[in-house]
Amino acid sequence: MAYDEEIIEQIRRRLDRPIVLIGLMGAGKTRTGRQIAQALRLPFTDSDDEIEAAAGMSVSEIFERFGEEYFRDGERRVIQRLLDEGASVIATGGGAVMNEDTAQAIWDNTLSIWIRAELNVMVQRTARRDSRPLLKSGDPEKILAELAGKRYPVYEKADIVVDSHNGPAEAILNQALEKIRNFLNDE
Numbered sequence: 184m185a186y187d188e189e190i191i192e193q194i195r196r197r198l199d200r201p202i203v204l205i206g207l208m209g210a211g212k213t214r215t216g217r218q219i220a221q222a223l224r225l226p227f228t229d230s231d232d233e234i235e236a237a238a239g240m241s242v243s244e245i246f247e248r249f250g251e252e253y254f255r256d257g258e259r260r261v262i263q264r265l266l267d268e269g270a271s272v273i274a275t276g277g278g279a280v281m282n283e284d285t286a287q288a289i290w291d292n293t294l295s296i297w298i299r300a301e302l303n304v305m306v307q308r309t310a311r312r313d314s315r316p317l318l319k320s321g322d323p324e325k326i327l328a329e330l331a332g333k334r335y336p337v338y339e340k341a342d343i344v345v346d347s348h349n350g351p352a353e354a355i356l357n358q359a360l361e362k363i364r365n366f367l368n369d370e
């Protein structure tokens with residue numbers, strides 16, 4: 184994937200904290216996060232993967248067997264640990280910043296990016312996989328719209344917003360890199 188090495192160098196010189204991606208399910212946090220990490224030559228972690236590894240079961244199974252509250256507590260602990268591990272790129276689950284402690288840790292200690300997509304794009308993307316327990320209890324489009332209503336006022340607090348459209352991944356990556364560079368330059 185092509186990007187401007189000068190932008191990468193500028194970011195690498197200034198970045199002194201983890202980059203954290205937030206946003207709704209299917210917005211593209213994991214995909215874009217992995218690409219940002221690769222471009223910046225930083226480690227990438229997806230908090231859902233870490234929760235699954237720690238629990239020894241899938242997110243769906245955790246929801247089924249122990250409920251959402253239990254999942255949220257594990258999520259809070261995993262994200263706190265990841266934030267303590269230094270410079271990296273971390274994609275969080277869509278509900279992570281709805282926990283006040285997690286949100287505060289992210290606002291205080293990271294460069295936060297809201298990965299934002301149109302509702303229909305998230306509906307299409309989430310339909311490809313069956314791994315999201317919150318979308319199984321009804322019409323996914325309706326559930327995503329409701330979650331958007333509740334969560335966007337919180338997501339808006341992120342340092343940067345990146346629009347994750349259906350165009351080429353490279354364009355989204357370059358949009359993210361430019362916005363990160365500009366944000367760090369303006370600090």
Ligand code: S3P
Nearest residue numbers: 207208209231276277278315316
């Ligand atoms: C959730 C999003 C999921 C996962 C869990 C709950 C949410 O992660 O953490 O199913 O509350 O929005 P993704 O946003 O990576 O799909």
